[in-house]
Amino acid sequence: MVRDRTLAEHDSAAPLLRTKIRIESLSDLVFGLALSIGSVFLIGRVPQTGQDLAVNILLFGFSFLILVMTWVGYSRTMTVLPVEVPFALLLNLLLLFCVALEPYLFFNLVSVSVDSLDLLNSESIAYALDVGVMFLLLAALALMVVKEEQRTGSDRGHLRLHPLVLRRFRRVMKAQAIVGAIFIVSALPIFWTMTPIGYLRFTLWYSSFVILPAGTLRSVREKGHNGTAPSGPVSVG
Numbered sequence: 001m002v003r004d005r006t007l008a009e010h011d012s013a014a015p016l017l018r019t020k021i022r023i024e025s026l027s028d029l030v031f032g033l034a035l036s037i038g039s040v041f042l043i044g045r046v047p048q049t050g051q052d053l054a055v056n057i058l059l060f061g062f063s064f065l066i067l068v069m070t071w072v073g074y075s076r077t078m079t080v081l082p083v084e085v086p087f088a089l090l091l092n093l094l095l096l097f098c099v100a101l102e103p104y105l106f107f108n109l110v111s112v113s114v115d116s117l118d119l120l121n122s123e124s125i126a127y128a129l130d131v132g133v134m135f136l137l138l139a140a141l142a143l144m145v146v147k148e149e150q151r152t153g154s155d156r157g158h159l160r161l162h163p164l165v166l167r168r169f170r171r172v173m174k175a176q177a178i179v180g181a182i183f184i185v186s187a188l189p190i191f192w193t194m195t196p197i198g199y200l201r202f203t204l205w206y207s208s209f210v211i212l213p214a215g216t217l218r219s220v221r222e223k224g225h226n227g228t229a230p231s232g233p234v235s236v237g
Contacts, residue, residue, distance in 0.1 A: 023092055024078065030096045031071050037103040038063050063106045066131060069212055070099060073138045073176060077169075081145050088144060095137040098130050105130050124201055125187045132183030135176045135208075142173035172212075179208040 038060050047053040074095065081088060109123040146169055185191070186204040193200045 023089070027074065027078070027092070027096055030100050031067060031074075034067050034099050034103050035064065037107070038067075041103070041107045059110050063103060065209060066106075067099065067102065069208075070095075070134055070138060073172065073212075074141070076172075077138070077141045077145055081141060082148060085144050085148050088141070091137055091141055091144075095134060095141070098134040098137065101130050102127075102134070121192050124192075124199075128183045128187040128201065128205070131205075132180045132187070135180030135183065135212075137180075139173045139177040139180060142169050142176065145169050146173070175212050175214070179212050182207060182211075 042056055042060055045052075045056050047056055078092075105123065105127040109120070109127050112120045112123055114120070146166060149166055182204050186201045191199075191201040191204060195203065197203060
């Protein structure tokens with residue numbers, strides 16, 4: 001009887017496992033395509049001087065880092081997030097939509113002439129909202145992991161994940177929420193202001209390259225100081 005119940009559980013879990021595998025395959029395709037579009041953009045912008053070459057590489061690097069930071073957070077979260085969690089699939093699809101849209105909006109933005117300030121403002125608002133939503137969705141998925149782990153722990157009396165891993169998820173989730181909020185807030189007209197180092201909106205965007213890695217590195221350093229997670233609960237590196 002126990003064997004029959006175990007087989008029934010495996011049979012019911014099989015469709016969910018196949019769904020998760022397909023989502024992961026789709027996400028790999030979307031992220032790979034988004035990065036490939038950036039390379040195509042570079043091919044279409046033939047540099048005339050060494051300065052043009054440097055600018056093109058820096059522009060590609062900006063978009064590349066945004067997508068890579070998103071992919072790293074997404075991959076770590078989906079490794080431990082059960083696909084049957086309510087709204088997990090919806091948030092996945094919304095995130096992948098924003099990721100697919102990012103290279104289009106970014107390379108439209110950098111292709112706008114500096115003389116067309118109204119169009120540049122509109123394009124930068126659209127890009128800020130897209131990236132902001134991306135990071136807020138990442139934070140929402142990480143929050144799902146934390147909530148699901150708390151629910152599982154209260155039901156079964158033990159956690160799947162090591163407490164240090166959960167703490168890391170909380171810290172990274174907060175960093176992702178802060179970065180998402182910065183991009184969303186930067187879309188406000190008040191931040192379309194010229195400063196000695198450029199438009200304030202763009203300066204706010206650069207802060208994401210400090211905030212998110214700082215949150216991740218702090219969690220990793222804290223994990224190292226507390227030692228290696230013991231066997232039992234799952235530990236995600």
